[in-house]
Amino acid sequence: MARRKGRDISGWLLVDKPAGIGSTDIVGKVRWALDARKAGHAGTLDPDATGLLAIALGEATKTVPYLADALKAYDFTVTWGTETASDDAAGAVTRRSDARPDPQAIEAALPAFRGAIMQVPPAVSAVRVDGARAYDLAREGEAVTLASRPLWVEELTLTAARADGADFRMVCGKGGYVRAIARDLGRALGCLGHVASLRRIWSGPFDVADALALSGIDRASQAALDAALLPIQSALDLPEMPATDLGALRIRNGNPGQVLGIADYGAEVWVSHNGRAIAIGRYMGGEVHPARVFAQAG
Template sequence: MGRKKGRDVSGWLLIDKPAGVGSTDVVGRVRWALDAKKAGHAGTLDPDATGLLAVALGEATKTVPYLTDALKAYDFTVAWGAETTTDDAAGAVTRTADARPSAEQIEAALAAFRGDIRQVPPAVSAVRVDGARAYDLAREGETVELAARPLWVEELSLTDAREGGADFHMVCGKGGYVRSIARDLGRALGCLGHVATLRRVWSGPFEVAEALSFDLVDRANQPALDAALLPVQAALDLPQLRATDQGAVRLANGNPGQVLGTADYGAEVWVSHHGRAIAVGRYMGGEVHPSRVFVQPG
């Protein structure tokens, strides 16, 4: 088998994911539409969820951890009265309750879900258990006992309440499951609950308002997709320094290289040369010691 051919496309493409398609499928379609050699994404969205999916192409895949670690925001609706196997509307109902909370009761319960919390991921999730994905074990009928994990919840607010459910806005850190919030909030209120709709509105520096419709990807409109590509450094919330010509050569080979401008000693920075990102590394008095090097044609 020969090497997979494709274009050396590097950058970020923001997609507004529709319901009913998986995150991995979106990445595959983007890669196919752009004829790109390499693609990945930062932060899975459930198949029924919509909103921002940031697809990294080529050298941008090296910056995915920076976006994974960034804060993300979601708008979601919780339906009261039932828990499901998946903690969303796609699952089978496992138990029901007749109680319905008032807006005041919901507001009072939210305090326990802000700041540093611990949450147990849904049984149907991409969390690994002894090397296997939790959702694969759940499909095979195994009872999956997942450990609680820490989550930073920057903001959780009630935006609308009615008898059968409520709307919320949440900003959280890495590894948050909105479905777990819905499940645990329903339990805390004694009414049970699951996610009815979920939309990611922003992730780090990227906003869904700037994202392309998935239809455009499906039509494989390559010029339009090329024009929408954001640069490799778009996901980096780091200071920028410029490499000297000699420094650029050294950095490209993975060696410390001379830069213009200054940053705090030991600070993580990204380095450009003629406007292109060439490396991320630590600033050490006039030089940057690279941790990641970007190989971009041109």
């Protein structure tokens, strides 16, 4: 059996993604720079979007669902007067309008886009339709009809307004499409619109202010990148339960093990031993029953 290539390294690396490159390409660059065996990301950014892209390495990939489910914040600009096939500036213009909203009209429209809403994803998106990606079908010229999906919008605020566009900040849950918000807001205002620029500023506990520039990753030494890695548990908004020595041994083998401290019965927690994350599981009467166990390097 061939040995897997790369180093056995785990943790999170935060990248400030530039425009013009895909999220998967960023993952590949980070994996190559760190010579890591395994890498993934939590939340795709469109190629023209910028901002925070959190890269999970090694065992940290087991915590990706926790970050994917966390709230995320975006700053974005909408251009009024045109709707495009992709709902952003990269798509061909499909409709035009001479109407322009004033700030009062925009503010009046925003409450309908807050809280629990239903959203139809853009036709050019990664949503699957009969097993195929919607963007692949759109590129092939097929008409794509997507079903609406629930979305939680924690915050949607107008931060600046101009004659032909406006700036917004949105905080939303999993599966939100800023491009769809821009499209639907333009329709609600009767002026049409599309996203002109988009930047993710934070995701769960991670902030773009702490992220590395892609150019810096290309130039940095492997040792410097290792030092920039955040621990596996950085993405977890869960209580920590330190394990006893015997408990840690049992938990690492996938069995219930004794921990120190108290949590609500059945609560999901992460387990540490000697300062390192070893598992995620459920606390049950002094023990944790592991659901995900983190393999130890080496």
